[in-house]
Amino acid sequence: MNFIDRLGTELLFFDGAMGTMLQEQGLQSGELPEIWNDTKEEVILNIHKRYLEAGCNIVKANTFGINSFKLKDSGYSCEELTEKGIKLVKRAIAESKKEAYTALDIGSLGKLLEPLGELSFEEAYTSFQQVCIAGEQAGADLCLIETMNDTYEMKAAILAAKENTKLPIVVTMVLDENGKLLTGADMEAAVAMLEGLRVDALGLNCGFGPDVMKNFLPQLREVCSLPLVVNPNAGLPVVVNGKTCYHVGPEEFAKIMRKIALEGVSILGGCCGTTPAHIQALVQACKDIKPLEITEKNRSVVSSYTHAVLFEQKPKIIGERINPTGKSRFKQALREKDLEYIYKEALMQQEKGAHILDVNVGLPEIDEVEMMKEVVVGLQGITDLPLQIDTSDAIAMEMAMRLYNGKPLLNSVNGKQESMDTVFPLVAKYGGMIVCLTLDENGIPETAKGRIEIAEKIIKEAAKYGIKKKDLLIDTLTMTISTGQENAQITLEALHYVREVLEVHTTLGVSNISFGLPQREKVNTAFFTIALSQGLSAGIINPNSEAMMSAYYAYCALNGSDSQCTNYINLYSEAKQPNVMSSNNNEITLFDAVVKGLVESARQAAKKELKTRPPLAVIDEELIPALDQVGQGFEKKTVFLPQLLMSAEAAKAGFDAIKEHLKVQGDTSASKGTIVIATVKGDIHDIGKNIVKVLLENYGFQVIDLGKDVEPEIVVEAAKTNHVKLVGLSALMTTTVANMELTIQQLKKELPECKIMVGGAVLTQTYADMIGADFYSKDAMGSVRYANDLFDINN
Amino acid sequence: MINRKETLRYLGYLGQKIDEQTQKFIEEVEVELENSSSPKSIYREYNCDINGDTILIDGLVINSANLAKNLKECKHVVLLAATIGRAADMMIKKYAVTNLAKSVIVQAAGAAYIESYVDEIEETIRKYAKEQELYLRPRFSPGYGDFSLEYQKDIFAMLECSRRIGITLTEGNLMIPTKSVTAVIGLTTKERASCQKETCSQCEKQDCEFRQREIIMPCGVL
DSSP, rough: OHHHHTTTBBBBOOOOOOOHHHHHHTTOOEEEEEEEGHOOOHHHHHHHHHHHHHHHSSESOOOOTOOOTTTTTOOOOHHHHHHHHHHHHHHHHHHOOOOOEEEEOOOSSSSSSSTTTTHHHHHHHHHHHHHHHHHHHHOOOOEEEEEEEOHHHHHHHHHHHHHOOOOOOOEEEEEOOBBBTTOOHHHHHHHHHHHHHHSSEEEESSOOHHHHHHHHHHHHHOOOOOOEEEOOSSSOOOOTEEEEEOOHHHHHHHHHHHHHHHHOSEEEEOTTTTOOOHHHHHHHHHOOOOOOOOOOOOOOOOOOOOOOEEEESOOOOOOOOEOOOOHHHHHHHTTTHHHHHHHHHHHHHHHHTTTTEOOOOOTTSSSSOOOOHHHHHHHHOOOOSSSEOOOOOHHHHHHHHHOOOSSOEEEEEESHHHHHHHHHHHHHOOOOEEESSOOTTTTOSSHHHHHHHHHOOOHHHHHTTOOOGEEEEEEEEOOOTTSTTTHHHHHHHHHHHHHHSSEEEEEEGGGGGGGTTSSSSHHHHHHHHHHHHHOOOOEOOOOOOHHHHHHHHHHHHEEEEEEEGGHHHHHHHOOOOOOOOHHHHHTSOOHHHHHHHHHHHHHHHHHHHHHOOHHHOOOIIIIHHHHHHHHHHHHSSSOHHHHHHHHHHHHHHHHHHHHHHHTTTTTTOOOOOOEEHHHHHHOOOOHHHHHHHHHHHHTTTTEEOSSSOOOHHHHHHHHHHHOEEEEEEESSSSHHHHHHHHHHHHHHHTTOOEEEEEEEETHHHHHHHTTOOOOEEESSHHHHHHHHHHHHHHH | OOOOOHHHHTTTOOOOOOOHHHHHHHHHHHEEEEHHOEEEEEEEEEEEETTTEEEEEETTTOOOOOHHTTTTTTEEEEEEEEOSSHHHHHHHHHHHHHHHHHHHHHHHHHHHHHHHHHHHHHHEEEEEEHHTTOOOOEEEEEEEEOOOGGGHHHHHHTHHHHHHOOOOOTTOOOEESSSEEEEEEEESGGGOOOOOOOOOOGOOTTOTTTTTOOOOOOOTTT
């Protein structure tokens, strides 16, 4: 019988530790155990046989550490060690005459993925792909992805296995003492993603002994609808005389594992410190147990890389602000690839209480696929909210789903056959909840009944792909009441029916209701409240609207989902005085606002100044003198670094107000000049570079920031295409100054006229001269002075 | 616990007046960082052999005159790795977008946090060592003096840093999360050879702006 048929219907047993056994046989700490597949195959073969004798029916091949990064200097290829590893298990099974399955064992790459690490998702995928293909070819029966502590890496491994093999996939994770992955993800988030990717079983391994692991299982069972796997250590590692030991003996191990089995799991086995004796005791203790039936938990859930958002009695807020429709400033940001503007929108909505962020970056004149990829990856680096991928471009949607670290919400599918044919396969493959618009080939039905019928059609079609009702979010479409008064009623009637009768969650783009009316917020708020009471599960709204958010919090207090009104009281008990700052600010001058580093005051003061003075005068007589004063203070060490930065940001707000003003007047006054800056290859420290950037911008330069760990070629390319005459390079480590020198050499060769300024903790004037830089800046203000001098002379 | 004085030192603080807003930002960052970080560490004791400038630690051969001097006559060493986790790096990225001053404060507070966390671990090791009448030499990390960063790879493999506590290495042997520390701590039988803690005043880089010096703190800063 094959593995999948037996999974969940009878208890299955993994073997125990490999590493522990190899250390006993003389494996040195730091030595790669997988090389023994070639050099000491008898040792490996014997260990497998001993576990088979002990009664396990799934044997992990000795392939855990095989990946292109760990094997780089080993002289072995991933393929050959994988093949040898699988073949050794198969030989052991054949020679022992046992019935057992061979698991291709895949561990972590030991590299951190983007955005924090340097490994891209696709590079991780490629590395896993090699091992998956080789493993299946050599005859593995299943793929075990284990000891995982990062959801993103898990996703890369799962996709590699799914797309390149037909093997069943089992995933086990390591938790810390708080029940979380090392990335901070909780179990709920990880399970949401894994179920969405349709793995065959999931569970826990390593980290703890069975006693501690047992405590995490109730929580896992509560959220998981898949067969569970439990592979604990033989207790916590203890170092005795330089050797790592584990103290839970076979009998004790088996006793606790029996309890775990009775509470409901499908596969049991062992990790570090467990031996054939542990597995034998485990099998003896548990073999008579029938696994409990696995129940469908029916949770409507999306997740980010840290947490899950559950659709339930308490409605959710989906922030709608990341969308260019009707927003000229946002369109401009997209055209200029001003991602920082988009990120600010994201963080602002999070601060205001959004639970999920809609992401729409479609604009006819830009490459939406590339922009979507970049924004999704970028947003995951700065916010932990789940994202709603909003696009009508199927390729953009698929790329975003692939790169998304979690289970996304998708926007959207509709009742058109073509739409369903395109989108549902993506949901089936990557997982996700999906917004379903109740329109089809015949347009938007003008009756509630018509919209309900489309909803039913979509539900039925989704089922063909194995997509359950719990993963749908039906949108009964908000139409403005300015063109038909019955519109609100139709939407609400259909909404109520979908939620109460069809028992599917619902969503609406709320603000459409008031299109064409004055003071739209008034209508929006009322409609939002009614919709919530009719069963709206999630409103797509602007969280920056105080009125909408108040309506939301009040509703939650009223419908009982805000327990004891705690949230409401916390938010509104202290009479908020949002205008105190700005009323005080009326008296503060732009100069003072910048010197004191007050961002909002500087913006207001600049706007006020612009009413009475020309923009250039505001810059020359207020902003620049204020910056100079703070900058000089910093150089004389009377002003402290954070204060300099606050002033810089206040000045930036002032400049933004001026730019906005100029644009309204159709004036596109040129910047002082363009400067390319970068932290050099190999270096991941970019704070110094970020400081330089904001100060240069303050003084009117346009700065092209290439980020950190930048290849010399990319710096040269950017300097060339933008015809810049100044490049700034930063390096913090002694080891990366060599790359700085390399970058300078390439720049000097390709662009002899271009000046190069350098800075960073380890640099000195002598060092800078040695590597051929034109200027060494000991701090951020130095770079401003140099740039000013250089561009003045050249003008 | 984050040591405020150390945070200020990493910010290049020289006793300037700290305004209300800066003070508030520092306090907010400390709270957020402590709430969202989960410090983790791993350490193991090994036998050690020193021959001239060559140090042998359980199969690992290190060539470094500075480390050899540090470990003089030690028969045992502890290899240690510790991290406060990814929260600091995520906060630095987030605040680089919304509030650069806070981003810089997280950088400094994160550095202060990992140092004090490693000090705590060292205290635990000190107690354990004392039971065996051994004393701790000042901890010494790859990158100090002529102790090459290349050895990070070996220390990572021996302690299983990535698997156990989630620290990874870049191509250039830098650690991510960035607020992480690896170190070698010699265990000596001579109490006098140990010292409580090596301060950065022993470093050769005299002109370093982060060099520890006595700063008179204005009231209310700490």
